[in-house]
Amino acid sequence: MDKESLNVIKFGSKGNPILLLHGWGQTLQSLQPLGELLAREAEVHLIDLPGFGKSAPPPQDWDTIQYAERILQYMDEQGLEQVDLLGHSFGGRISIRLASRYPFRVRSLVLINSGGLQRQRNFPQQMRSQYIRTLRRVLGLIPVYGERLKQWHSDRFGSRDYKNAGILRGTLVKTVNEDLTEEASRIQKPTLLIWGESDTETPIEMGHRYNQIIPNSKLISLPGRDHFLFRGEGSHLCAYYVKQFLREIAETESSVEKQLSHV
Helix, strand or coil, X not given: CCCCCCCEEEECCCCCEEEEECCCCCCHHHHHHHHHHHCCCCEEEEECXXXXXXXXXXXXXXXXXXXXXXXXXXXXXXXXXXXXXXXXXXXHHXXXXXXXXXXXXXXXXXXXXXXXXXCCCCHHHHHHHHHHHHHHHHHHCXXXXXXXXXXXXXXXXXXXXXXXXXXXXXXXXXXXXXXXXHHHHCXXXXXXXXXXXXXXXXXXXXXXXXXXXXXXEEEEEECCCCCCCCXXXXXXXXXXXXXXXXXXXXXXXXXHHHXXXXX
């Protein structure tokens, strides 16, 4: 496990701690406006995930399980017994892993346009995807020019994230095809799903599927919002729903404590 410290910014000092995990290719700054709004009612931890922002890269190619374990290590370092988790896109994948594997350390989960499910493709899209994978394998078999042709293939067909991944390219390859359906189905904690209806990276249908897969979940869909629905005035909109969600959890906990005190 990577022992390098994470770059973290903290806001607020009251309420339950909430960890904000950003998406792929982003940094904690992408969620900072939202974090500042939530800090009025929670202890906010904005984290640069390993390999992004000012946090050191992982020592080898990680999957999202290893990222989740690094966040758990951070919680132990900070003495955080139980947290609320908010994850956007790639950060949502990590949050699902953590909530599923360490349920007693997570009070609730907020997933914003989270990844982790395989995209539903029509037949032409499936055929194109199969063609691209097959072509890459064939090019790699050509003597002498194989590696050069594979590089051409990456430049021609690789996604923007793949082209920009740098030393994290192996990590991207490991994580982008993960299917978290089974792990998501094991999450029993209250879960809020916030999705932009105009998202083309993790389409709204993924939000609906997560809503069906995660037992105790609620989906909020926002018309006209894309993958980064928390940008600009969107941060206020997201903060409204997240704070409402956290208040409901706090009220439920208070009610349970009162009932137990009379037993």
